[in-house]
Amino acid sequence: MKKIITMTAEQRASILQQLNERQIEALSEFTRFTMLSQFHTRHYLQNTDWQFVGMVVDPWYQRVHGHHGENLYCDCGRRLKNQFILRSRSTGKLLYLGITHFQQHASIPMAVAKEIQQGINEVHLYMDSILLKYQSGQRFPEKLFDYACQHNGFKNRESTILFQRCQLFSQVNLPLYDTDEHDLRTLVEQLKTGNRPRLTKEQIKQLLASIADDWRQIEQQITLLTYQLSEQGLGQQELHRVKSNATNYSLQRRKSRFLVQNWKAINELTLTKARAQLVIKLRELAFYVLITESLAEKINRAQALQILNTHRYPVKTSRSFGVREAKQLVATIASER
Incomplete structure (x- = not known):
């Protein structure tokens, strides 16, 4: 099993400084998309009065100077990197929160808040692995993706997470997360042997x-x-x-x-x-x-x-x-x- 390396905030910020604007925006979109998937599949708030409406990520949170766009804030006034939008099922009230205030402002049980925090930590580990691969000189596997596209590997599969992440990272030349790259290589191997599986x-x-x-x-x-x-x-x-x-x-x-x-x-x-x-x-x-x-x-x-x-x-x-x-x-x- 591959060892997962956790970076410090300083190490992460140092690598982020090496990225251009479009790469930072792509990483933020990767974070947002992955968290949305977790909220929809893990049903964090199903036993609460609150419904998850959406999430906004500030790509430029780490940059004090050269910030693009508008800052995001919690309802308490604190500036946020990740803003979660919740709506009350009973009253329709909207809350704009950072993860640390889920319990304070929405009275969400501590156990649920901790589970959501663990999900966010998972996403950060995914992002760290991508940043470490970038720092080591790895980039997007363009030849693999081109081969898969040219040989109809993604035909009728455009809605898959793998295709969407490949599309996102290919535009900015960022390396894929290990699992995604493995799945892409497996698809290419299948196409080369002429055994492209039909959709089950x-x-x-x-x-x-x-x-x-x-x-x-x-x-x-x-x-x-x-x-x-x-x-x-x-x-x-x-x-x-x-x-x-x-x-x-x-x-x-x-x-x-x-x-x-x-x-x-x-x-x-x-x-x-x-x-x-x-x-x-x-x-x-x-x-x-x-x-x-x-x-x-x-x-x-x-x-x-x-x-x-x-x-x-x-x-x-x-x-x-x-x-x-x-x-x-x-x-x-x-x-x-």
């Missing part, structure tokens, strides 16, 4: 579950943005107009107006239809990012932008009637505050 029923089930998780995360972000618009003063009638316009915008140029209303329904679709529903949901999220631009200082859009960036979904300007109407409604409350 279990693998299809796992891919659908991954798409359903992505759909649920996007829906949570849309719900969060809608709640924030309400908090800023947008009335129920206006919110209904915004939602209607968002739905129409997401379905533009599509022959079918079929929409799933719950993430669980994704698991009952074919892979093709499930992916189509995910694209529709991404377009809906992009709509809300577009129309809240004038409230950027009052509405937290960071995670929504991170999600769209992860899925490589561009936020394009639009002159559609729905976008223009929604922007006018939002601009009205922006000017009144």
Whole structure:
């Protein structure tokens, strides 16, 4: 078994100083994506009043000088590297917290808080191993990834964690985590022997579950943005107009107006239809990012932008009637505050 090396904060900061901006952002996205997966699969908060809505990572937390973007803060005012967003199931109240204040602000049992902290520590160990590989001169295994892509190794598997991490790190030339690199090498070996396995029923089930998780995360972000618009003063009638316009915008140029209303329904679709529903949901999220631009200082859009960036979904300007109407409604409350 390979020995896991834990770095000190000083050692970690020293290596991070060697990375460029895009590499730091990729590592932060790796951290966020891995933590989201843990929250969805380990169900940390299932026996509490709180629902996990999302997480935002500040890539530049370690840099006192040259910080890009906005700082993240806990509800207590403390600056954060990782900001967790929780919503009360009973009241709908939102909390923006650092991990150390889960028990203090949300009354989450100490045992649950410790379990979440252990999960964060695991992610930090993953990141440390990547940084150590980078320091030793290792980089992204581009030839392996190119071979797998050119020989359709990832065809119909674009939703897998392995493909998404390869996509993320290939863009910035960072080495993969050991398990990911092993899985990539195994796939290439299978392709070279001509034994590329077909998707099994279990693998299809796992891919659908991954798409359903992505759909649920996007829906949570849309719900969060809608709640924030309400908090800023947008009335129920206006919110209904915004939602209607968002739905129409997401379905533009599509022959079918079929929409799933719950993430669980994704698991009952074919892979093709499930992916189509995910694209529709991404377009809906992009709509809300577009129309809240004038409230950027009052509405937290960071995670929504991170999600769209992860899925490589561009936020394009639009002159559609729905976008223009929604922007006018939002601009009205922006000017009144």
